[in-house]
Amino acid sequence: MLPPGVFFRRAAVPALQTAVLLMLVSGCGLFRSTPATPPVVGTWAYVVVNTPQGDAPGTLVVTYVDGHLGGRMVVDLLGQTAPLEKASFENDVFTFVATVNIDGQATPVRGEATVEGDTMSGRVEVPGIGTFVLTATRQALAGG
Template sequence: MSANGTWNVTVQTPMGAQSGTISVTIEGSAFSGAFTSPMMGTLPVENGQIDGDQLTWTMAMTSPMPMKLDGEATVSGDTMTGKVKAGVFGSMALSGTRA
């Protein structure tokens, strides 16, 4: 199953549910893309890796505060589930569907 494409995602943050999109372009065992949301703007995917149906990546958030985000997700058909680790805020659930 290919994770290529755009995904509508929601992350359950301490500030409430934050919705946006994540784009995924697979390049061998790596992927590039970006997360875009009204609150955080566009965050490029860094270190995107894919292993079967598992995606892992990092992003450098600058707003509302600077922070490194570590993401991981499992793709199953047209759904994505996982989590985003945000420093001292811990892990936050991520869910999504193919756009």
């Protein structure tokens, strides 16, 4: 006959070993959690205010694929769509570059905006032309 408590100790050892093994394996990155989708992801109707051609509306589509931000900027005034390059989101600030064709020249438009819920405000810099105010509102999903 076993002394009292021996059965418990023997039964607890495999459970303890399993728990320790899971802690070690998770520390090695085999059970990494998926990073949360940044709140900037979505479709935004924007306006760049007071450009030389007047207010310039368009659409920003921000995506998050395999842990990387991307998407596209539709510039209604120019009739162009440009991929978002160097897109990042940190401390509620979204930054990006979108290269568009202005007067036959590839022009990197740099944007920086603070995201607060379903609004975004900041600025875009267009080399050789100026820096302008950017405002945007998140668009509702179709059927939502």
